[in-house]
Amino acid sequence: MSQKNEFDLIRLYFAPLADDKGALNLQDDAALYIPTPGNELVLTTDTIIEGVHYLPDTPPEKIAAKLFGVNLSDLAAKGAKPKACLINFAPHKNISEAWIAEFTAQVGAALKAYDIKLLGGDTVAAPNQAMFSLTLIGEVASGGMVQRGGAKIGDDIFVTGTIGHGFIGLEDAKAERSSPCRDLFEYPQPPLAFALVAASYMSAAVDVSDGLAADLGHICKASVCGMQIDLPAIPFADPVSKNLLAQLNGGDDYQLAFTAASENHDKLKQLAAEQSIQLSKIGHITDGSDLILLNSDGLTLDYSSTGTSQELPSGFSHFGMKK
Numbered sequence: 001m002s003q004k005n006e007f008d009l010i011r012l013y014f015a016p017l018a019d020d021k022g023a024l025n026l027q028d029d030a031a032l033y034i035p036t037p038g039n040e041l042v043l044t045t046d047t048i049i050e051g052v053h054y055l056p057d058t059p060p061e062k063i064a065a066k067l068f069g070v071n072l073s074d075l076a077a078k079g080a081k082p083k084a085c086l087i088n089f090a091p092h093k094n095i096s097e098a099w100i101a102e103f104t105a106q107v108g109a110a111l112k113a114y115d116i117k118l119l120g121g122d123t124v125a126a127p128n129q130a131m132f133s134l135t136l137i138g139e140v141a142s143g144g145m146v147q148r149g150g151a152k153i154g155d156d157i158f159v160t161g162t163i164g165h166g167f168i169g170l171e172d173a174k175a176e177r178s179s180p181c182r183d184l185f186e187y188p189q190p191p192l193a194f195a196l197v198a199a200s201y202m203s204a205a206v207d208v209s210d211g212l213a214a215d216l217g218h219i220c221k222a223s224v225c226g227m228q229i230d231l232p233a234i235p236f237a238d239p240v241s242k243n244l245l246a247q248l249n250g251g252d253d254y255q256l257a258f259t260a261a262s263e264n265h266d267k268l269k270q271l272a273a274e275q276s277i278q279l280s281k282i283g284h285i286t287d288g289s290d291l292i293l294l295n296s297d298g299l300t301l302d303y304s305s306t307g308t309s310q311e312l313p314s315g316f317s318h319f320g321m322k323k
Helices: 006-017 021-026 060-078 097-114 165-174 180-186 192-201 212-223 244-249 262-274
Strands: 039-049 081-090 117-123 131-141 156-160 204-208 226-230 255-260 279-286 291-294 300-303
Touching: 006 021, 006 097, 006 117, 021 117, 039 060, 060 081, 060 097, 060 131, 060 180, 060 192, 060 204, 060 255, 081 097, 097 117, 156 262, 165 180, 165 244, 192 255, 192 262, 204 212, 212 226, 212 244, 212 255, 212 291, 255 262, 262 279
Parallel strands: 081 117, 226 291
Antiparallel strands: 039 131, 081 131, 156 255, 156 279, 204 255, 226 279, 291 300
């Protein structure tokens, strides 16, 4: 790391971003946060690790952008408005100050774009792989958080945006190809604004981070239900690809998958159009516990409620094989 110690780096690069009085100028061991009266707190945290979540030569501004994107995606799935955050910063020991400046500049841009207050965190030097974590503090009206366990039999199933751009974007990044999918992989764009206005019409939701099939399986398990998914209805990033299942399970899409009563369909379409969000109905909730995938050839493939199958690969797992 720079010749400066961690306290110098905090003072120079992070303290100027922490202008909320609850941050206490980043000079204390903790911070203060007072929630809005009538609201509940929604907390989420994610860690991204070099070589696992981003390629080793990824520029610092892209690392910071992804760090915020993956966490904002979690709050979007809860219908929660981000309010404040804590950042744990663990770059390589020999990192330059210019690198740190570029990383924190992107942090500042994200804080401004989403009106988030930086309250604190931790700064250390990583001995091997660099890693960064973000804890977001969000708020919802009391009782208003969307959970995974609220889906009802007969509900429709929707996804926002496209599915598979994370998988394609990673391949493009490895090959050093520029593409819209690579842009979305490196700069995730979770549909937060749509989620905030549409949450009251959702019965259950999950962000698409580990792969659509696996993440829908989480709703099945939490809601104790089954699903029927129409493969041709899924808005794949590359719909003419012969490898649609890789897009289905690739992860890193950071879109929303959610369920809603059929009578809310028109309202959801209206809200999506107002936010310029692509919204696709891809199936419905069924009795039972299996996620059933119907392809265009009429072939039925079954998923268990955990999102795993002997016929299809499961989504991303930190403690198992990917794809």
